[in-house]
Amino acid sequence: MKRIAILGGGISGLTAAYELEKRRRAGEALDWHLYEASNRLGGILETTRISTPEGEYVLEGGPDGWVSEKPWLRELAIELGLENDILYSKDETRKTWVLVNGQLQAIPDGMRMMVPTDLGALEGSPLFSESAKQAYAREVLISEELKRDAPDADESVASFCTRHFGEDVTRTLAAPLLSGVFGGDVAKLSVRSVMPQFVAMERDYGSLIVALQEKAALRGHRKTQPIFTSLKRGMGSLVDALIAKLPPERLHLQHRAYSLFRVDDRGGSEWTIDMTVGKKRRAEGPFAELIVATSLDAVRELLAPVEAVDMTGLSLGGFLSLTPSEASSAILAAFAWPAELASQFTIPKGFGFLVPPASNASPSEPLALDPGPSLLACTFVDQKFPFRAPSGARVMRAFFGGASADALSRSSDEQVAAAALQQLRAILGPMPDPAHTTVRRWPRSLPQYEVGHLDRMAQLDSFVRRIPGLHLLGNAYRGVGMPDLAREARRIAESLSV
């Protein structure tokens, strides 16, 4: 009987458990156990449903959906019996706004991140300076050079974007999109990690604008799929569906691993895990395989001694330093207004808005003495997905990130909500107090894939492979999106030999 421990009950750990459980039920000799430090499963996936006489609100505390282009989570959802719950973003009214000098400006139609398909659509847009428009027009003309000079090595998103479209576009569009999407800094993020599709387009076409146009022509009139996919009863229903497939006696809540030991024995080697269970301490094990699917900070703490002891007799010095050194924090405030309150104000059409990093938000304004925490982004939930709110009701999710989230880490939920609402009113105009408010905090939850990340992951893999039975899962390594997490969890769970 092969014993396997999974540490961490987020989507990665649960998906790995689900895959192992399928194998166990099929008769394979494996005995898995999942240990979760907190008292709930799901990690940052968490849905609150509020029933009212007018209908139901589906309020997400974490991610509200995934990028449809990545098929792996949809496949898992279907396998879990959720096919009829799958829903798509309302792309017929998709629009994303950017805050420029206190005003929301629409990102023109047909743009994929900062790349336009139709240069004409940029004409009337106040989002782009004359020099930005010229830079876009020029990118098509220098296509051959861009292809010829495509770098072999990784670079920052800022450097990649500036080579194609100049500094204006990098500052006014790429920076807010990337800080909204990855909570990150364009000057540090790895273009090969976070925009591999654009790197491939540069290699194949040179100009990204030409690449998008040619791909659109190849697609012809075939409809593109909506950008985001989600579930009717929220992302929490995916967690519930996973849990429903797992024997409860194998899921151990409030088991916090604090130390790992590997014992080499009888030609094999096995892991023992020291845990706190409530106020008690207990050792669990031995396990032949150990899947660590916790947050990056927990990984560091748990594996630092493993790294130091150098148990394999090989040099493992410093392998943890290959993991991302920074992770951004997010604090979100979700607000719901029932129809009779929602009718008192209007908001722009579309999915939401992004706020450029502070230094670029209003270059014309003198330095404010205390700018205070500033919103990172806001999603107009009921305009992005169907079935999120009763008819006529309004739901918004406002985010603080980076330094602003850190600055608010000691503020109460009421203070966070008040700060968010004040800024929403400054940007969108007057609105009544919402009927429902929830605040969620996800400190250091989004690791930053900085330049060179892919090379570091290849090195990390070669170190980890030398530690028998150890496997790492989570958003610090091979993708930050839920689909990537599901894909990796299944890959690892399928690869374990019995």
Ligand SMILES: CC1=C(CCC(=O)O)c2cc3nc(cc4[nH]c(cc5[nH]c(cc1n2)c(C)c5CCC(=O)O)c(CCC(=O)O)c4C)C(CCC(=O)O)=C3C
């Ligand atoms: C606050 C926040 C975080 C958390 C930050 C943190 O925790 O620090 C986050 C994470 C992510 N967002 C992601 C992807 C995207 N987000 C988009 C668009 C938007 N994000 C927004 C906000 C956030 N997003 C908003 C207000 C929008 C526009 C309106 C809307 O749609 O609500 C778009 C469309 C862009 C376009 O329109 O072209 C994409 C493709 C992925 C990667 C998934 C993968 O790789 O699989 C991740 C982790």
